[in-house]
Amino acid sequence: MYYLGEALLQQILQDEGEHELTELEETHREHLRETTQNLVEHRPPASPQEKQSFRISERFVELTVVSTNQFRLPSEDELIETGVKHEDCLQEKQRNLEQITLNKLFRFSRFVGCEPHAVMVTGVPGVGKTTLMQKFVYDWVIRKIYQRFSYVFFFKFRDLNQLEEVTFEKMILQKYSYLENDLDIILKDPQKLLFIFDGLDESKHKVDFKLSHVRNTKQPSNIGEIVASLVKQSLIKGCYILLTSRPTKLESVDIRVFQRIIEIMGFFSDERQRYFKVFFDNEEFSEKAFNAVKKNDILYTFCYIPSFCWILCTVLSLCTKDQPSSSKLCGESLPKTLTQLFVTFVANILSNHSPNQESVMAVLKCLGRMATYGMENQILVFDQLNLRSLEIITDNYLFSSFLIESHEPSVVAFLHLTVQEFFAALIHYISFDLKKLKQSLEEALLGGRCEIFLRFLSGLSDSNTRSMLKSQGTLSTDASKVVISWLKQNIKDALENKKCIKSKKRLLNLFYCLHETRNKLLVVESIGSTQCLDLSKVRLSPLDLAILAFILESCEETDQLDLESCNVQKEGLNKLVPALHTVKNLSLRYNLLKDSSCEDLASAIGTNKKLKKLDLSNNYLGGSQFFNLAEALSSPQCLIEELLLSKNDLTSDSCFHLVSAIKNNQHLRKIDLSTNKLEGLGLDDWKTALSNQACRLEELLLNRCELTSNCCINLAVLIEKTPTLKKLDLGNNHLAGPHFPKMMAALSNPECWIEELILRFNCLTHDSCIHLASAIKHNKSLRRLDLSGNRLEGDHFVDLITAVFGSECSIEELLLQNIGLTTSSCTKLTELASGEVIEPCLSKLDLSHNNLSNEDSNRLVKALLIKELIT
Template sequence: MERTEILAEHRPPGTTLEPQRFLINERYVNLVVVSTDQFRQRPQNELIQSGVKHEECLKETQTGLEHISPNRLFRWSHQSQCVPHAVMVSGVPGIGKTTLIQKFVYDWVTGKLYQRFAFVFSFRFRDFNRLGKVSLEEMILQQYPYLESQIGNILQDPERLLFIFDGLDESIHQIDFRSSKLTHPKQGADFGDIVVSLVRQSLLKGCSVLITSRPTRLASVDTGVFQRIADIMGFLHEDRMIFFKNFFGSEELSEKAFHYVQENDTLYTFCYIPSYCWIVCTVLSMCFKAQPTNTDQLMESLPKTVTQLFVTFVANILANHNQNTGDSHTARELLRSIGWMAEYGVMNHIIVFDERYLKSFSVRNDKHLFSSFIMESGQPSNVDYTFLHLTLQEFFAALAHFIDYNADRLQKTLHAAESYNDGRAEILLRFLCGLSDSSTRFLLKSHVGELSVQAAGDVITWIQHKITKEQKSAKKNLLNTFYYLHESRNKALVSQCIGSNKEVDFSNTPLTPLDFSVLSFILQSCKETDKVNLSFSNIESEGLRKLIPALHTIKNLR
């Protein structure tokens, strides 16, 4: 019970304090979970795609979506017309898959739900990445050794067993759900074969299985064997408010922070992700602490873009580190090494690293600063490392090019990043564009020294070429390039790239409120546009409100 009762937040960044711990019932905020199978095609980055989908979810009627609370995951499914025994829960990084599992198990332990299960066995895919052949019995006893004398009897009643496997996307094994091989719990096999055999019921027929995964992994596996597939959509508006109140404690501070974020669509859109909410709250609390009374200085210090958010997050960690050690050189070297490791991970869909990666990229994990950015898990002989959040990994991947500039390497990254059709490097590209802004880079200067002006110039040149090319292509591609310009905050560049184009046409292109905010920035930067066509773009009142600051620059709006 102790493993599930306590919810541990990351320790305050850059400090030597222990991670903050809370009773899970005090901090857990309900997540929206809906029935879905829409992860087959992922032309966009999964965070962006899910953010758009989340906005659509909020507009759906109650009959259009099947909302699933944790206590209904193994109840009757309308889609499959049965009581499911195999359930897949999908969600982007940081959305709360692991926390949902923790709450699920805690509620079972405390007798609140699913008492038909006598035993719940919970595993993480990553813990079995370097495991050889093993039997189901051995796998259970490895994690639950105190069951050794009872394991035979326990497995005799599979209808009362639930197996939970968290993080399919973190597994290095090829897992094919189309066929199963095992029939007996004493049979030795690869870990993936055991999971598949449990799901397909050739092993322990009647047992129940719950698996979690990122959407990207599900796009490449056959999920037809699951009777329920659910997608964690994250926080609704009111849930975000609750999270802010829980984080700040103070009603005044939480309202102040939430109001600021809500007015900034760029920051607010991704707040459907709990871990992103934590980063936003952490940064704002740092800003409030640094400027408790001076309103003008406070507003100036608050992040305006996602890049500025992560720059401020990292800068505050480095400030605490340098204050304690006075060693900015070590910080720069660490950011360089973890940055190149991060980029390799982004480009190759790797979010779990082991000692081999640390050695390959000359990452030293013996420094306190290392643990401010990267989490360790596993046993001493089998340690894995993950960044606090995937987006932080993507940020460090971009930052590496400004710390350790190499023209050829940057061009290679830009070319590779835009060539991926699954959007894996989309956030990386946005961070590169964001770091091209000198005022944003300046926030890190006192902590890591100068960041490359040449890298910024190369990125700006790339944006210019990108705009020229995309103006003749699909409207969605052009819109995506507008996001690069928005992240760069470079109004002169916008005016130079877009200003000569007197017509902006997004007709018959569904746009989100955030799209309209980005478009508003572009139009304001251009100062004057002859014609803007937004017919059949789902503009509605919210979109029009976002455009108000730019309306005076438009001669003809359709």
């Protein structure tokens, strides 16, 4: 470790130190300075023809980069999945993810135990991979990072695609021709060389990292083989390699060759806000614009992507171009959905350029053909061969508003993947073809990577959204009808297959499509007004819950909403609460809700006049804010009949607030407080509350609440003074002890109307059987008794059995699992059943897990005239 520390210190000093440069090194740095010092942004509509150029040091907004070895499965859309992961990263990056800066990319990696020579930078389209690499090179040029490298070579695969077979040396000289006379000398010191290759996913050559054919710098090969050989260190051993790629590309390559893999997460909230400030000149306007966008969950979530931020800010500037820059942004005038945003973006470009309608439609059709071809063939960069096969000539200046040309004008790409997907959807409304549209819909749904494309198709079904493009020509209403019909059928199919996780995820994606339509009537027609929505075990982000809120608000009533194990947390719950007034039964079991969510839950209870059952089991609601939830139960607006709070870290203090709240509640019938630390339960308060005439509680579940024999005193009073109580679950406690007889005496009281008593696993012994037998003889209401898991076998067990088979007993169901039953007791049971006794009420007797012999079991079956005997 000491050696490692010394080596690391020397490396840091070398990277940050000033070194005298040769004339050639100065020339190389100056060349890279010229190509990286400016950030070129695509020009907004109605601006001068020239692209906008900014100093990268002034315009660059820091991106969040984390070290990770995890990649998404191909079942999720890249942009959506990262949006979900983005919010998770806020909580996880300090624990499981290592946030990393540019100057540490090639520092010692604890995951592989060495200094990395090959590093992969991954991120979704538009998240800033190329810009980050440009910033990396520029920072090296100005001596800010990695001065250990004498030469950094920066390549883009979209440019390298133009090269067929080429030698490694010619590949370098093709871009850095001034190195021709000295390249042999430069390559002899590989430890001072860094090669950057940007856009692996755009390479037309196969890059197989399992192979490394090239071992000579003068050997002609294709670009894929050269890059693979560099990474595998077979071409020039000791050099450093930095690659970028979309995550989906890494699913098909061997990533084990990289010693460090990092992912660009894009912008978090502060970085998004800074981008707005950088984009707009007026600070007051930028703040208002940012706040307006923040209110729209979908648009704000996608702002983690820098390219999307540019599109959004461009649209905002267009929406307010006729107003003073500091004027108040009107929320009603801003786009509400992803589709409306892109329609506004396209419509403004077209109106600002004001060409004739025929020219516009021709360009839109060409863009639609390009986009569709790219999606079908997974092409992001179109070369001249692609364009010729599609019969597209991009010399019309309108193309430059939606496409980006490479440094070599022979290849083009859409501004962003979402722009490509938008035009792929729009073409179906411009040139309607029933067969092609149905095929696109089905392939997009099955593919699992075209959720945004589906949202655009759905959003364009809305006539108001389409009307924004009406000046360019009529868009097909037939396409709209087909999409709406398709949505209805697929939602119906997903709802019918409720138990399948895949169907639940598909249903959630279709909810996003419904949201894009902004058609609440369509929601009702698709889902129905009394539908059970089950999304249990599907991980839901705050954005997912905002979409779900739209669905619920569109319906008049929802019988049941099951969100068990959905990772619902405070932020997401806050978005869902306003729509819960339509839900009758709500399950939020097994989520990560803490007591800070109690205020939101209280709000949901206070505004919901339909909610009958609320299941909050297996959360973390116990705490100082629990009183908010408890107080809501005392509200006259609260109509909850069943409240489940098991396993919530509740304490006796929590119960104090709860008891106080339900004292006058006339609707509550069942409370489950199982698996909470309720020793010292404050049963004095419980017995007072439950004996109140206004209280109608019928079921009280206190399983695993750390209750002891001392609690039996107050439990006895509670049993006597609560005439409405029908079920009492006291299982898995430790009630055996000197005060247990007092509780049994309470069961004998004529005022006791308990029908079901659960005492399983309470450390009861055969001595307890005497008191149990007495209670059974005198109680006229008890129908079900569970004594499983206690060690009842012994001298007094016979008293219990005699009482059960006596004429006074009203028990219909007796559970005696795992009580240590012996052959002697089994014989006694048989004798009692065969003797001259009145036939008991008992219809079910469970004696399982008692290790009875086959002989004992057979005798019992013959002797006991019981409908259901389990042995």
